[in-house]
Amino acid sequence: MLQKTTNIFVAGVGGQGILKFSNLLCEVAMRAGLDVKKSEIHGMAQRGGSVTTHVRFGKKVYSPLIPQGSADFMVSMEHLEAVRHIAFLNPEHGRLIYDPYEIAPPEVYTAQREYPADIEERLAKFAPNRVAVPAFENALKVKNPRAQNVIMLGTLSEFLSFDDALYEEVIRDGFKPKYVDSNIAAFHLGKEFASP
Amino acid sequence: MSNTSNKKFLSGDEAVAQGAWEAGCHIAAAYPGTPSTEILEAVVTYSDIYCEWSTNEKVAYEVALGASMAGARALYASKHVGLNVAADPFFSSAYIGSHGGLVVITADDPSMHSSQNEQDNRYYGIAAKVPVLCPSDSQECKDFTKLAFDISERFNIPVIVRLTTRTSHANGVVTCEDRRSVPIKGYEKKIQKNLILPAFARKLHASLEERMLALKEFSETTDINRIEEGEESVGIIADGVAYTYAREAYPDAWFLKLGMSHPLPEKLVRELASRVKKIFIVEENDPIIETAVKAMGVDCIGKEKVPRVLELNPDRLRKAFFDEETAPLDVGDVPARPPALCPGCTHRPVFAILARLKPIITGDIGCYTLGALPPLNAMDTCVDMGASITVAHGIRKALDLVQDEKQKNRKIVAVIGDSTFFHSGLTGLANVVYNSSPITVIIMDNRITAMTGHQQHPGTGKTLMGADAVEIDPAEVARALGVKYVKVVDPYDYAATKEVLTEAINLDEPAVVITKRACPLYDRSMWKKPYWINEDECNGCKICIQIGCPAISFKAEEKKAYITPVLCTGCSICAQICPKGAIHASEDN
Ligand SMILES: Cc1ncc(C[n+]2csc(CCOP(=O)(O)OP(=O)(O)O)c2C)c(N)n1
Numbered sequence: 001m002l003q004k005t006t007n008i009f010v011a012g013v014g015g016q017g018i019l020k021f022s023n024l025l026c027e028v029a030m031r032a033g034l035d036v037k038k039s040e041i042h043g044m045a046q047r048g049g050s051v052t053t054h055v056r057f058g059k060k061v062y063s064p065l066i067p068q069g070s071a072d073f074m075v076s077m078e079h080l081e082a083v084r085h086i087a088f089l090n091p092e093h094g095r096l097i098y099d100p101y102e103i104a105p106p107e108v109y110t111a112q113r114e115y116p117a118d119i120e121e122r123l124a125k126f127a128p129n130r131v132a133v134p135a136f137e138n139a140l141k142v143k144n145p146r147a148q149n150v151i152m153l154g155t156l157s158e159f160l161s162f163d164d165a166l167y168e169e170v171i172r173d174g175f176k177p178k179y180v181d182s183n184i185a186a187f188h189l190g191k192e193f194a195s196p
Numbered sequence: 197m198s199n200t201s202n203k204k205f206l207s208g209d210e211a212v213a214q215g216a217w218e219a220g221c222h223i224a225a226a227y228p229g230t231p232s233t234e235i236l237e238a239v240v241t242y243s244d245i246y247c248e249w250s251t252n253e254k255v256a257y258e259v260a261l262g263a264s265m266a267g268a269r270a271l272y273a274s275k276h277v278g279l280n281v282a283a284d285p286f287f288s289s290a291y292i293g294s295h296g297g298l299v300v301i302t303a304d305d306p307s308m309h310s311s312q313n314e315q316d317n318r319y320y321g322i323a324a325k326v327p328v329l330c331p332s333d334s335q336e337c338k339d340f341t342k343l344a345f346d347i348s349e350r351f352n353i354p355v356i357v358r359l360t361t362r363t364s365h366a367n368g369v370v371t372c373e374d375r376r377s378v379p380i381k382g383y384e385k386k387i388q389k390n391l392i393l394p395a396f397a398r399k400l401h402a403s404l405e406e407r408m409l410a411l412k413e414f415s416e417t418t419d420i421n422r423i424e425e426g427e428e429s430v431g432i433i434a435d436g437v438a439y440t441y442a443r444e445a446y447p448d449a450w451f452l453k454l455g456m457s458h459p460l461p462e463k464l465v466r467e468l469a470s471r472v473k474k475i476f477i478v479e480e481n482d483p484i485i486e487t488a489v490k491a492m493g494v495d496c497i498g499k500e501k502v503p504r505v506l507e508l509n510p511d512r513l514r515k516a517f518f519d520e521e522t523a524p525l526d527v528g529d530v531p532a533r534p535p536a537l538c539p540g541c542t543h544r545p546v547f548a549i550l551a552r553l554k555p556i557i558t559g560d561i562g563c564y565t566l567g568a569l570p571p572l573n574a575m576d577t578c579v580d581m582g583a584s585i586t587v588a589h590g591i592r593k594a595l596d597l598v599q600d601e602k603q604k605n606r607k608i609v610a611v612i613g614d615s616t617f618f619h620s621g622l623t624g625l626a627n628v629v630y631n632s633s634p635i636t637v638i639i640m641d642n643r644i645t646a647m648t649g650h651q652q653h654p655g656t657g658k659t660l661m662g663a664d665a666v667e668i669d670p671a672e673v674a675r676a677l678g679v680k681y682v683k684v685v686d687p688y689d690y691a692a693t694k695e696v697l698t699e700a701i702n703l704d705e706p707a708v709v710i711t712k713r714a715c716p717l718y719d720r721s722m723w724k725k726p727y728w729i730n731e732d733e734c735n736g737c738k739i740c741i742q743i744g745c746p747a748i749s750f751k752a753e754e755k756k757a758y759i760t761p762v763l764c765t766g767c768s769i770c771a772q773i774c775p776k777g778a779i780h781a782s783e784d785n
Pocket of ligand 1: 227228229230253275277278281561562563564581612613614615616617640642644645646647648
């Protein structure tokens with residue numbers, strides 16, 4: 001099927017389920033018969049630092065890292081983190097899928113500076129193609145505060161060509177039974193955010 | 197096609213474990229360290245391998261070597277700097293060789309994503325005369341680990357498999373096979389081999405040189421070193437993950453892909469040189485292959501184009517090959533988001549107290565190193581595991597000799613984590629007692645190895661394989677080593693902790709204070725409902741902000757502090773230090 005490699009850059013803050021998001025996505029691509037590579041920096045993931053993963057799939061993938069300006073998609077679970085890594089997004093066709101949810105970095109919560117107020121303007125400049133997904137907010141609504149990542153996966157899925165059944169299968173295999181239903185619901189909720 | 201059950205999506209670390217299992221490995225020993233930790237965490241899922249968290253890397257290495265002497269297939273794993281700790285037995289083991297296969301996994305960290313340096317452990321292969329395998333992805337992590345056991349037994353030598361962060365923590369599709377059943381050969385007394393007295397060692401060194409010559413021949417013929425034909429008259433010699441970047445950056449080049457970079461297959465290098473006009477050497481960090489190729493008199497381009505500092509990637513290589521630079525994007529000012537002590541961290545109150553007492557604080561390695569960051573700024577030094585106690589002793593001895601009264605009277609406190617204390621704090625503490633210096637050692641006992649993701653250690657009462665174990669008590673250890681002043685406090689009791697620390701620091705003898713409470717991420721049972729700040733009582737003094745808790749922020753317009761409920765663990769430290777009593781527990785706690 002896909003000849004060209006698809007590059008997806010995932011960003012957020014430690015604790016937001018970025019690694020889980022990437023694992024689910026990779027599993028879907030692998031079960032669809034593609035070669036898949038993923039690279040992540042998670043040494044400090046639990047301590048609230050920036051976390052990123054590179055996900056790549058296609059017929060044959062060599063490098064586990066996405067070159068600058070070549071991500072077809074960037075998924076960011078936090079507002080500022082979207083700006084931080086935006087150079088990875090393909091400036092022509094790349095699409096940013098982001099949660100405008102804001103988590104204060106240390107300089108902000110220690111009252112040394114304010115959280116930047118102009119993030120939307122910067123995103124408008126660097127990512128004209130973008131979809132805002134209020135995933136965190138809605139995760140609280142579906143009573144699974146940790147489902148932010150799966151909501152975002154639902155949104156992303158609308159732009160990829162894998163069957164929903166495959167995502168559902170991977171979600172079913174990827175969570176403890178008591179969390180499966182709420183995550184499948186979160187996945188479908190996410191799909192609704194793809195078209196404004 | 198790939199959803200058959202023998203294909204798995206594995207990280208390089210998991211693939212090493214799978215490879216060890218398939219190779220019939222019997223024993224695995226390690227001390228945690230990013231990015232190698234997940235190797236043993238994966239090994240423990242295979243019930244037919246005995247595995248353990250050893251107290252430190254030297255211990256782990258000797259455990260693996262002992263198992264090899266008994267004829268078992270044994271695996272050692274650590275991060276790059278771990279092999280420094282294990283260097284002494286590692287060098288000797290090259291002389292001794294293997295009985296059962298002995299495989300040494302070192303996970304290097306170019307770019308220092310979570311390390312204090314980016315040393316290149318391929319040098320260990322050269323220095324100790326041991327072959328080095330460099331896998332480029334997860335499939336090779338598995339295959340090379342298996343091959344390493346065979347090489348080790350065939351050539352009577354330990355074998356290094358060098359991973360880097362981008363192989364350890366990168367996932368790829370791996371074809372898995374069954375476990376080979378390899379019998380443990382059993383122990384035989386052989387002092388000429390296993391007891392390196394000088395008389396025996398002289399012979400062993402000569403034999404080691406011969407073994408390396410045989411390995412050089414192997415390196416020429418093994419299929420993990422191979423020439424891949426290209427379209428253009430440019431050749432690239434690459435090892436490890438750098439090969440995958442180069443493949444992507446220069447798809448039309450010829451390649452000499454090195455799966456075994458030491459000993460170098462010189463004939464293959466010459467063959468490549470005869471096919472192309474220009475050769476690039478692509479290797480992360482130091483010019484090890486490059487130096488060897490240049491010594492052969494073969495012209496090549498290396499570190500003058502390919503960066504030596506920080507990890508490589510396809511962008512950096514495109515620049516090296518074609519002078520094509522991807523212009524950096526100016527996205528404006530983005531506040532940094534470094535890791536920080538978590539809400540509820542048991543280390544925070546200790547640093548908040550030390551920040552007020554202002555001693556010289558020698559630090560160590562673990563989550564608590566983050567106490568060095570603002571706003572706490574409560575650490576002066578960090579060198580390597582165990583160095584808090586020994587460096588403090590050295591500073592004390594030097595300041596004792598100084599005339600200046602102010603310097604002489606400085607108090608010195610060493611802070612060390614519980615896992616680090618068992619790793620390499622014991623010998624330092626014995627030295628403090630033996631060569632008597634009145635320093636205070638704070639053992640920050642959060643009941644687990646937190647930094648690397650909550651591994652058990654000798655103080656926790658559990659082993660890696662889940663068995664109950666003797667729970668070694670650091671207080672008893674300190675007393676047994678001869679420390680008279682040993683006190684245990686709960687760091688969530690701010691006043692009591694402050695009192696004990698103040699007393700200890702002002703003593704004229706070695707003191708040990710153990711701040712004991714479990715890491716709140718490890719034991720969530722102690723979490724309480726979020727605290728809240730009564731805005732009418734808050735006067736905006738920011739004392740609570742000064743402890744750097746991610747759950748507390750400050751509203752600039754109102755000049756009031758505020759607690760984010762989803763982040764607060766209810767540790768109550770902010771409430772204990774608020775001079776206005778404005779911070780309150782939730783009613784329904
Ligand atoms: C020689 C060496 N081995 C391993 C590591 C990786 N490492 C860094 S800190 C740490 C353990 C810290 O545990 P502990 O002392 O209990 O402190 P905590 O993180 O729990 O606060 C480890 C294993 C290292 N930096 N150096």
